[in-house]
Amino acid sequence: MSVGSVIGVIGAGQLGRMLALAGTRLGARFAFYEDVPSSTSQTLGALYHQDQLDAFIDAVDVVTFESENTPVALVDYISARKPVMPNAKALFTAQHRGREKTLFRRLGIETAPFMIVNSLAELQDAVKTIGLPAVLKTTTEGYDGKGQAVLRTVDDIESAWVRIGNRELILEGFVTFARELSIIAARRVAGDVVFYPLVENTHVDGILRLTIAPAVNLTDALTQQAQAAIQSIMTELDYVGILALELFDTPNGLVANEMAPRVHNSGHWSQDGAWTDQFENHCRALLGLPLGDAGMEVPVAAMINLIGDLGDWQSVLKIPHAAVHLYDKAPRAGRKLGHINLTANDRETLQSRIKQIVQ
Numbered sequence: 001m002s003v004g005s006v007i008g009v010i011g012a013g014q015l016g017r018m019l020a021l022a023g024t025r026l027g028a029r030f031a032f033y034e035d036v037p038s039s040t041s042q043t044l045g046a047l048y049h050q051d052q053l054d055a056f057i058d059a060v061d062v063v064t065f066e067s068e069n070t071p072v073a074l075v076d077y078i079s080a081r082k083p084v085m086p087n088a089k090a091l092f093t094a095q096h097r098g099r100e101k102t103l104f105r106r107l108g109i110e111t112a113p114f115m116i117v118n119s120l121a122e123l124q125d126a127v128k129t130i131g132l133p134a135v136l137k138t139t140t141e142g143y144d145g146k147g148q149a150v151l152r153t154v155d156d157i158e159s160a161w162v163r164i165g166n167r168e169l170i171l172e173g174f175v176t177f178a179r180e181l182s183i184i185a186a187r188r189v190a191g192d193v194v195f196y197p198l199v200e201n202t203h204v205d206g207i208l209r210l211t212i213a214p215a216v217n218l219t220d221a222l223t224q225q226a227q228a229a230i231q232s233i234m235t236e237l238d239y240v241g242i243l244a245l246e247l248f249d250t251p252n253g254l255v256a257n258e259m260a261p262r263v264h265n266s267g268h269w270s271q272d273g274a275w276t277d278q279f280e281n282h283c284r285a286l287l288g289l290p291l292g293d294a295g296m297e298v299p300v301a302a303m304i305n306l307i308g309d310l311g312d313w314q315s316v317l318k319i320p321h322a323a324v325h326l327y328d329k330a331p332r333a334g335r336k337l338g339h340i341n342l343t344a345n346d347r348e349t350l351q352s353r354i355k356q357i358v359q
């Protein structure tokens with residue numbers, strides 16, 4: 001691809017915005033297509049709305065998306081005229097927790113036991129097979145822990161069904177994990193892959209709050225298991241771009257939870273801690289450019305999400321090795337408004353910098 005290639009992004013939220021910030025450095029241009037106006041990216045490229053889809057397709061060289069809830073039919077429609085990366089198959093698979101776990105299992109990747117249920121009676125039967133505790137989730141559209149319930153006793157079954165049910169749900173066995181990890185990788189059409197280090201993620205109220213890169217006490221065995229898993233998924237799906245895989249670290253090894261067919265919040269640290277950040281590598285993959293080194297540029301890094309309100313972000317600007325990334329979104333409870341990346345030469349210093357920000 002040449003300088004001045006236009007990357008089309010379906011969606012214009014913070015992920016599209018950060019893709020544009022990175023891709024612009026490589027001389028790419030951006031256009032955004034959004035259904036429902038929600039743009040934070042409007043200053044970074046042309047904005048197209050629902051009735052302008054064909055004009056959007058005409059304007060771009062390659063298309064990507066920032067949400068796994070992007071309609072597959074939309075991607076199919078665009079794919080007839082312009083390449084969409086990742087492809088519709090990857091999107092279709094990632095949109096449904098049952099489909100993605102079925103794929104993981106077929107590839108020999110460990111998952112929690114799971115069953116799809118469509119009624120209270122089916123849920124009651126599934127609990128008999130899977131046992132308690134268990135986690136009940138919507139098969140589609142869940143994010144940030146929404147559309148989920150933990151079932152601890154049989155008394156929880158009916159109320160959980162009423163609260164999130166009356167639709168297709170998935171019941172998963174409860175995984176007792178020591179910590180939550182994720183791995184992110186980028187793949188090109190040619191099939192070459194780069195891996196970011198395994199990171200540790202801490203969630204608060206179901207929303208990612210903190211990522212530490214790399215995770216502590218990584219062994220070669222853990223890294224190899226995670227890399228082999230994500231690589232096999234990418235190969236199977238003929239995947240192009242950034243893919244994220246969320247993992248539970250258990251005494252019996254890694255258990256895959258879910259994947260995201262897009263740049264991922266647990267990779268935001270890479271903007272300030274990796275040689276090439278995830279947004280740039282996604283753009284490079286789309287443009288067929290050589291992938292950049294996904295290794296760390298600093299010994300340790302962290303990402304803290306700013307959720308609901310920005311706090312005293314101007315003071316954070318004074319902290320050494322802190323980078324403030326704001327999305328220009330209106331404050332609202334539970335909404336991701338920005339993040340802070342921290343880097344350090346050792347974990348102790350990193351922890352003290354984190355404590356300056358997270359009380």
Ligand SMILES: Nc1ncnc2c1ncn2[C@@H]1O[C@H](COP(=O)(O)OP(=O)(O)O)[C@@H](O)[C@H]1O
Nearest residue numbers: 112135142143144145146172173174175203258
């Ligand atoms: N089967 C499970 N066992 C134990 N904890 C789980 C399980 N599934 C999800 N969780 C917890 O709930 C969080 C959100 O679930 P996840 O499947 O990642 O949904 P979301 O799409 O909302 O991120 C996970 O990060 C993890 O902390």
Ligand SMILES: [Mg+2]
Nearest residue numbers: 144246257258
């Ligand atoms: Mg998740």
